[in-house]
Amino acid sequence: MVDINQKERTIRVKIVYYGPALGGKTTNLRVLHEQAIGARRGELISVNSMQDRTILCDLLPLRSGGFRGYDLKLQLLAVPGQSMYSATRRVVLKAADGIVFVANSASDRWYENTQSLKEMNANLVAHQVDPNTIPFVIQYNKRDLPQVIDLPALGRELNVRHVPSFPAVATEGSGVLETFAAILSVTLQELCRRYRTMELPPGQTIEAWVKQAVKGIFGREQFDVLPADAPAQEVEEPPVEIELPDGTSMAVASTGYRRVRVTTPQDVPAAPAPATAAPRPAQAPAAEAHPSEALAASYAEASAELGFVVNDLREELTAALLRLDEMRRALELATEPTGSADVEARVRRILQVLVAAGGASAAALRLATTETARSVTLPPLVSDPLSRTTWGQRHLDELGDLPEPLVEEAVESPQLTDALRASEPSFEAVVLVPLRSAERLLGLALLYYDVHAALPSRDTQVHLGYLARELAGPLEASAAREATAAAGRLRVLSQAAAAGVASLLTRLPPEAVRRQSLNLADVLAPLRVPGVFVAAPTEAIAVAADAPLLRFTLATLVHLCETDSLERGQTPEITVRAAVDGSAVRVTVSAVGRSSVLAAGDPGHHLSDAELSVVQTIAALHDGALTHNRDAEHRPVFVLQLRRA
Ligand SMILES: Nc1nc2c(ncn2[C@@H]2O[C@H](COP(=O)(O)OP(=O)(O)O)[C@@H](O)[C@H]2O)c(=O)[nH]1
Ligand SMILES: [Mg+2]
Numbered sequence: 001m002v003d004i005n006q007k008e009r010t011i012r013v014k015i016v017y018y019g020p021a022l023g024g025k026t027t028n029l030r031v032l033h034e035q036a037i038g039a040r041r042g043e044l045i046s047v048n049s050m051q052d053r054t055i056l057c058d059l060l061p062l063r064s065g066g067f068r069g070y071d072l073k074l075q076l077l078a079v080p081g082q083s084m085y086s087a088t089r090r091v092v093l094k095a096a097d098g099i100v101f102v103a104n105s106a107s108d109r110w111y112e113n114t115q116s117l118k119e120m121n122a123n124l125v126a127h128q129v130d131p132n133t134i135p136f137v138i139q140y141n142k143r144d145l146p147q148v149i150d151l152p153a154l155g156r157e158l159n160v161r162h163v164p165s166f167p168a169v170a171t172e173g174s175g176v177l178e179t180f181a182a183i184l185s186v187t188l189q190e191l192c193r194r195y196r197t198m199e200l201p202p203g204q205t206i207e208a209w210v211k212q213a214v215k216g217i218f219g220r221e222q223f224d225v226l227p228a229d230a231p232a233q234e235v236e237e238p239p240v241e242i243e244l245p246d247g248t249s250m251a252v253a254s255t256g257y258r259r260v261r262v263t264t265p266q267d268v269p270a271a272p273a274p275a276t277a278a279p280r281p282a283q284a285p286a287a288e289a290h291p292s293e294a295l296a297a298s299y300a301e302a303s304a305e306l307g308f309v310v311n312d313l314r315e316e317l318t319a320a321l322l323r324l325d326e327m328r329r330a331l332e333l334a335t336e337p338t339g340s341a342d343v344e345a346r347v348r349r350i351l352q353v354l355v356a357a358g359g360a361s362a363a364a365l366r367l368a369t370t371e372t373a374r375s376v377t378l379p380p381l382v383s384d385p386l387s388r389t390t391w392g393q394r395h396l397d398e399l400g401d402l403p404e405p406l407v408e409e410a411v412e413s414p415q416l417t418d419a420l421r422a423s424e425p426s427f428e429a430v431v432l433v434p435l436r437s438a439e440r441l442l443g444l445a446l447l448y449y450d451v452h453a454a455l456p457s458r459d460t461q462v463h464l465g466y467l468a469r470e471l472a473g474p475l476e477a478s479a480a481r482e483a484t485a486a487a488g489r490l491r492v493l494s495q496a497a498a499a500g501v502a503s504l505l506t507r508l509p510p511e512a513v514r515r516q517s518l519n520l521a522d523v524l525a526p527l528r529v530p531g532v533f534v535a536a537p538t539e540a541i542a543v544a545a546d547a548p549l550l551r552f553t554l555a556t557l558v559h560l561c562e563t564d565s566l567e568r569g570q571t572p573e574i575t576v577r578a579a580v581d582g583s584a585v586r587v588t589v590s591a592v593g594r595s596s597v598l599a600a601g602d603p604g605h606h607l608s609d610a611e612l613s614v615v616q617t618i619a620a621l622h623d624g625a626l627t628h629n630r631d632a633e634h635r636p637v638f639v640l641q642l643r644r645a
Pocket of ligand 1: 019020021022023024025026027028078081102141142143144145168169170171172
């Protein structure tokens with residue numbers, strides 16, 4: 001039965017395509033895979049014989065988006081049709097949440113259709129599932145053949161339950177999406193019937209949800225007609241581009257069509273193989289009553305499971321890449337000179353980063369830095385839904401000490417239901433993300449989720465927490481400047497956020513770093529502030545690096561030197577020197593602090609390990625290196641080595 005994971009906030013729904021051999025099950029999955037947009041589909045995996053007949057199953061993972069605050073993951077499987085794989089069919093059918101029966105309309109396939117349906121019902125009974133109640137739809141495929149059984153006759157024979165049924169020409173894409181939408185709909189209806197917590201809020205219907213889910217997966221509500229027998233896409237595919245919130249895109253591993261071919265008993269010639277390839281002898285079905293059937297069945301089950309595990313891993317990597325991108329965006333904001341942008345524009349950009357990271361439908365930020373709380377919203381919101389009710393305002397005021405992101409769902413209290421569902425557009429949940437400096441709350445980001453959005457998993461909540469710590473810096477600088485017109489300094493990460501960035505970076509492959517050719521002088525320019533002396537060769541030096549990460553690294557090194565000087569009671573004076581050495585560029589950042597009469601020294605100070613480890617990781621991701629020494633007077637000297645572009 002449906003697999004609901006509260007912690008990850010995911011629901012897995014398994015839909016099995018069943019039917020006679022050559023009915024068009026694999027074709028259905030192939031078409032769905034080809035038409036789905038990259039970010040929503042996993043790899044289509046077929047485990048085939050050398051003759052390219054399905055021997056295990058076809059697997060297609062699809063993501064339909066949020067359902068009742070959960071990320072709904074669909075696992076589509078097609079059984080192998082040939083009669084000898086009956087044990088595998090039984091295994092694949094196990095724990096199905098919905099079944100599509102793909103019938104072959106060809107007039108000479110009457111017997112195969114009825115046999116397959118009988119076998120399916122028997123298999124369900126063997127799994128203690130009632131064939132009369134399991135979510136079920138029927139597809140009458142191959143309607144384009146010259147000799148077909150008429151639909152009423154097929155219906156009388158195969159559709160005794162009077163479930164939704166669809167004529168189809170799967171090779172041309174016709175009927176495929178309708179069938180898919182119908183099974184999704186009846187399966188979710190059953191899910192809502194079984195689990196009260198899954199029931200939709202008033203005014204929402206499964207049909208409306210399925211419609212937007214189909215639009216989400218395929219980018220449209222109807223399939224184009226495909227050229228007949230379009231060739232299946234093979235393994236080597238270019239990477240898939242994922243749309244990012246700012247309109248740019250990012251490449252991730254492709255989710256192509258992968259066929260695994262396995263030698264089966266009938267592939268092995270009975271006689272010693274002749275020197276020249278002769279047609280293989282036709283063999284009698286081998287596996288049907290084989291004693292190792294049970295073993296084969298357990299392998300089949302394990303393999304199907306593995307197929308989906310591989311997909312989960314891919315999704316995790318993609319999520320990590322997206323998180324890196326969000327960290328980059330936050331770093332860009334955090335190291336940007338605080339001169340020009342006004343607070344509101346800056347707050348909007350902070351919100352955009354959080355909305356993208358949390359997958360929210362809308363957002364507002366309540367600034368706590370001003371005397372009376374002020375909210376900034378992103379379109380489509382014109383005002384903050386929670387701040388509109390007296391209860392909501394009080395509730396938000398009480399959250400001044402909130403340390404980490406908090407998820408609140410409308411159903412948790414009548415007041416929250418009122419505040420969220422009465423708003424236009426209406427919402428089902430809010431995630432409160434505190435933006436705080438070391439001492440105080442600077443603002444509360446309010447991420448709103450409508451009925452179609454998935455709430456952030458525990459992992460994503462932690463990520464939101466890290467981002468919020470990074471983003472609190474620029475918020476504080478802006479707020480301080482607005483109040484006192486004092487010049488802001490470069491802000492760096494809090495220890496906790498630094499640890500988060502470091503652990504994320506170490507999990508990524510080096511190619512995740514977006515390297516461009518940068519002019520070193522441009523990267524060094526923002527460091528020229530009073531107290532920092534920058535020296536670089538006059539010739540243009542190009543380095544291959546990720547701009548925000550490199551800028552952040554240098555700002556952090558300067559900051560570490562500054563802190564070190566201050567801790568020793570010295571007036572910070574930092575030099576940044578760049579030099580070319582063959583194919584390498586060396587940037588030396590060192591403190592030449594002068595003794596101050598104001599305070600005594602404290603030579604025992606240790607540099608922040610967390611910050612140091614972030615910059616070290618970033619250097620390594622650039623095939624570079626960071627060395628860290630002390631000069632004769634025990635002042636820090638950093639040498640960052642990079643590659644010339
Ligand atoms: N004419 C016609 N051929 C189809 C149609 N659907 C699938 N086929 C072809 O029938 C064969 C078997 O299809 P396949 O999807 O592998 O069947 P499966 O054994 O049920 O997985 C393939 O050659 C398909 O191209 C259809 O609607 N019309
Ligand atoms: Mg097949």
